[in-house]
Amino acid sequence: MTAPRRLRSGRGRARGQSLAEFALVAPIFFLLVFTVIQLGIVLAAQNGLVDGVRSAARRAATYRVNEASFDSTVWSSICTTIEDEISARLSDRVIGYSPANLDRTITYEWEQNPESGDYFLVAHVSATYHNPLYVPLIAAFLDRSDGVVDDQLTLTASEQMRIENPALDTPVSTAPPC
Numbered sequence: 001m002t003a004p005r006r007l008r009s010g011r012g013r014a015r016g017q018s019l020a021e022f023a024l025v026a027p028i029f030f031l032l033v034f035t036v037i038q039l040g041i042v043l044a045a046q047n048g049l050v051d052g053v054r055s056a057a058r059r060a061a062t063y064r065v066n067e068a069s070f071d072s073t074v075w076s077s078i079c080t081t082i083e084d085e086i087s088a089r090l091s092d093r094v095i096g097y098s099p100a101n102l103d104r105t106i107t108y109e110w111e112q113n114p115e116s117g118d119y120f121l122v123a124h125v126s127a128t129y130h131n132p133l134y135v136p137l138i139a140a141f142l143d144r145s146d147g148v149v150d151d152q153l154t155l156t157a158s159e160q161m162r163i164e165n166p167a168l169d170t171p172v173s174t175a176p177p178c
């Protein structure tokens with residue numbers, strides 16, 4: 001009869017040992033799990049930002065820009081369409097997207113073709129998004145990586161595309177920034 005008592009008491013100690021081991025390992029395990037989740041959210045936001053800027057640059061390259069385009073009503077329509085393209089892409093792809101966290105710049109610049117000497121237009125689209133950080137302990141580490149402690153991680157993307165306007169011997173007046 002003494003053997004079963006030893007087995008029972010040994011099992012009880014094993015359960016207590018498992019609980020102690022779990023108490024030691026669980027915080028590290030959950031820290032790793034939440035780190036992976038937060039990094040996944042950040043990488044998805046960066047991917048969405050790059051996609052939005054690239055799509056907006058494609059949209060900006062479709063416009064035939066000339067002197068008539070610089071009229072304030074036409075130009076504001078062009079700029080609004082391009083800005084809406086970035087916002088639409090980000091709202092679809094970024095978790096917790098807020099338009100207030102997005103800063104965007106859209107410019108057109110004349111460049112000279114070195115082979116022919118003709119001028120062509122290039123659309124530059126860049127955006128900065130202040131992505132919120134959701135996991136507090138992980139946010140303490142990630143938040144400092146952009147140089148500002150504000151519970152947000154600053155993500156940036158830029159793209160440029162050539163506009164296939166007819167070649168010009170001299171550039172037309174400079175396009176105002178959007």
